[in-house]
Amino acid sequence: MTRKTHNKLVFISGIFNVLHPGHIRMFRFASELGGRLVIGLLKKENLDANILADAERLESLKAISFIDDVVMLNDLEHTLLTLRPDIVLKGNEFKSGHNIEQSIIQAWGGELVFSSGESTFNSTSILTSGSLQADFDLPSSYFSYIKRHNIQPSFIASALDQLSNLKVAVIGDIILDEYVDCDPVGLSREDPTIVVSPVEKKCFIGGAAIVACHTRSFGAKVDFYSVCGKDKKADWLIKELNDKGVHCNLVNDETRPTTVKKRYRSGNKTLLRVNEFRSHPLNTRAQNALLQAIESQIHEYDLIMFSDFSYGLLSEDTVQKIASLAEQHDVPMVADSQTSSQKGDLNKFRRMRLVTPTELEARQATNVLDSSVGLAQVVEVLINRLQPGNVVMTLAEAGAMVANKNSNQRPQLDSLPALNKNPVDVSGAGDLLLVTTSLLMIAECDVWHAALMGMIASAIHISTVGNEPINAQELRRYLHKMQPRS
Structure with a gap:
């Protein structure tokens, strides 16, 4: 899927402690499902002590071009009722479990989608970003x-x-x-x-x-x-x-x-x-x-x-x-x-x-x-x-x-x-x-x-x-x- 459906709002919630390529694939896929992607970021006060601070995780998410907005998440049900997303996207690993979002969003015809984005195998070698010079700096x-x-x-x-x-x-x-x-x-x-x-x-x-x-x-x-x-x-x-x-x-x-x-x-x-x-x-x-x-x-x-x-x-x-x-x-x-x-x-x-x-x-x-x-x-x-x-x-x-x-x-x-x-x-x-x-x-x-x-x-x-x-x-x-x- 490559063309956005511009009148749809897509919502993803999570901790996002350290962003990795799997997250980026998911965000890209979500941005293709609708015209606006909003991330619900769980607050640190409700999480393990090893989780990075809210400000650090928020800054990392806001740097991703696929994401339109990030909201701090304390009460999932309240956030869903406020945003009324057309699509809630969750990783494939949650498909067989209990998903409370389903009963909430069905009130306005929302859809729960399970996917972690698409994989491509166009290379089996390590390719690494930017043009490498004889003496390069770390990003x-x-x-x-x-x-x-x-x-x-x-x-x-x-x-x-x-x-x-x-x-x-x-x-x-x-x-x-x-x-x-x-x-x-x-x-x-x-x-x-x-x-x-x-x-x-x-x-x-x-x-x-x-x-x-x-x-x-x-x-x-x-x-x-x-x-x-x-x-x-x-x-x-x-x-x-x-x-x-x-x-x-x-x-x-x-x-x-x-x-x-x-x-x-x-x-x-x-x-x-x-x-x-x-x-x-x-x-x-x-x-x-x-x-x-x-x-x-x-x-x-x-x-x-x-x-x-x-x-x-x-x-x-x-x-x-x-x-x-x-x-x-x-x-x-x-x-x-x-x-x-x-x-x-x-x-x-x-x-x-x-x-x-x-x-x-x-x-x-x-x-x-x-x-x-x-x-x-x-x-x-x-x-x-x-x-x-x-x-x-x-x-x-x-x-x-x-x-x-x-x-x-x-x-x-x-x-x-x-x-x-x-x-x-x-x-x-x-x-x-x-x-x-x-x-x-x-x-x-x-x-x-x-x-x-x-x-x-x-x-x-x-x-x-x-x-x-x-x-x-x-x-x-x-x-x-x-x-x-x-």
């Missing part, structure tokens, strides 16, 4: 986040110092990323096909292998476990990984050539991607060799990082056996299971310290595919099902939702908006988010500190072509920018 929304969570730059600096003391196992699919820069020639006369001429080719480490490189670049010691073919591509990758200080434990499988993702690009745009791969599960010999190698070193690790690109290495059986080893030795685990050209399955990764799905991956894992179900509800279902300690759900150009599991309570939620909507190359941004956030959490940061730095690291990363590691020193340059503006 005001980041300072609000910093204040809410009492972010201490000195604490982050101390955690970055600790990364060199960590030893990490990265387990996942090894991929060679090949970029072919092309000059456009024109349009074929035989059929409507774009014709290009290759100019230059460059190869990059990809998949879980670049996750291992990012981890090593931050200073941690890294063992990388994967499976590859017996071919020149594997030889090139192994040399590059060794040169970057990553210790490789690769199982050879002659039935599985090393995976290659080839991108044809022109003018900073990808025209075509060709994937060369096999995705059948590991045979028993290869699986046993992988598990034995991990078991022999498991006692040395501070963290196990699963980076699953769904090319057959991390089957559910393999993940369960590795997870069992990790739990026996009290080694925390984090995971990312990508759905892009391949369909991932986050359900394999239970009881992780952190998972970092895209919205699409989270919805597939929870089977909440109805786009009208709000983001907060998707995160809550994901936490109940997979029992992760923390979730960072990426939302393409809308940034990310951050969630911390509270025992016997609903998860605490917040969001970080994007930093650059004009990236040069988004490939691998999610990988760097996983690495940065999980390493800082192992180094004693909470998820709020760690996810903030993960978003900054990803923003730095997407300003250049190719999946090249960044280091802790590049992150340190942004710590002094976290001081409140005068």
Whole structure:
């Protein structure tokens, strides 16, 4: 729906403690239902002590362009009788409960609508707002986040110092990323096909292998476990990984050539991607060799990082056996299971310290595919099902939702908006988010500190072509920018 019905008033009530992209989707949808959107904001005096002050929440709502007015709400029935809205909009999660609004608004023919707005999955990477420069400032929304969570730059600096003391196992699919820069020639006369001429080719480490490189670049010691073919591509990758200080434990499988993702690009745009791969599960010999190698070193690790690109290495059986080893030795685990050209399955990764799905991956894992179900509800279902300690759900150009599991309570939620909507190359941004956030959490940061730095690291990363590691020193340059503006 895109055209407003201008004679209708739409009403939404709630706490709106921290506005996140799910709220914005709902407000947008509400503004399309009628000509005027009014928000009823519940007063703090009737709420939990941790809720932000009325003035802060009111200011945040008034900054949203979809909202026409905000009224403080003490008595819902009185407010409804005064406003007489044509439509009362509530989130989809309230549909099966008791809704007192229904009996009130039916007196004048009002309608109760349940929806949380529409979802779009036009990207599965992190895209972050504004044009990223070599040295960028943080937007005001980041300072609000910093204040809410009492972010201490000195604490982050101390955690970055600790990364060199960590030893990490990265387990996942090894991929060679090949970029072919092309000059456009024109349009074929035989059929409507774009014709290009290759100019230059460059190869990059990809998949879980670049996750291992990012981890090593931050200073941690890294063992990388994967499976590859017996071919020149594997030889090139192994040399590059060794040169970057990553210790490789690769199982050879002659039935599985090393995976290659080839991108044809022109003018900073990808025209075509060709994937060369096999995705059948590991045979028993290869699986046993992988598990034995991990078991022999498991006692040395501070963290196990699963980076699953769904090319057959991390089957559910393999993940369960590795997870069992990790739990026996009290080694925390984090995971990312990508759905892009391949369909991932986050359900394999239970009881992780952190998972970092895209919205699409989270919805597939929870089977909440109805786009009208709000983001907060998707995160809550994901936490109940997979029992992760923390979730960072990426939302393409809308940034990310951050969630911390509270025992016997609903998860605490917040969001970080994007930093650059004009990236040069988004490939691998999610990988760097996983690495940065999980390493800082192992180094004693909470998820709020760690996810903030993960978003900054990803923003730095997407300003250049190719999946090249960044280091802790590049992150340190942004710590002094976290001081409140005068």
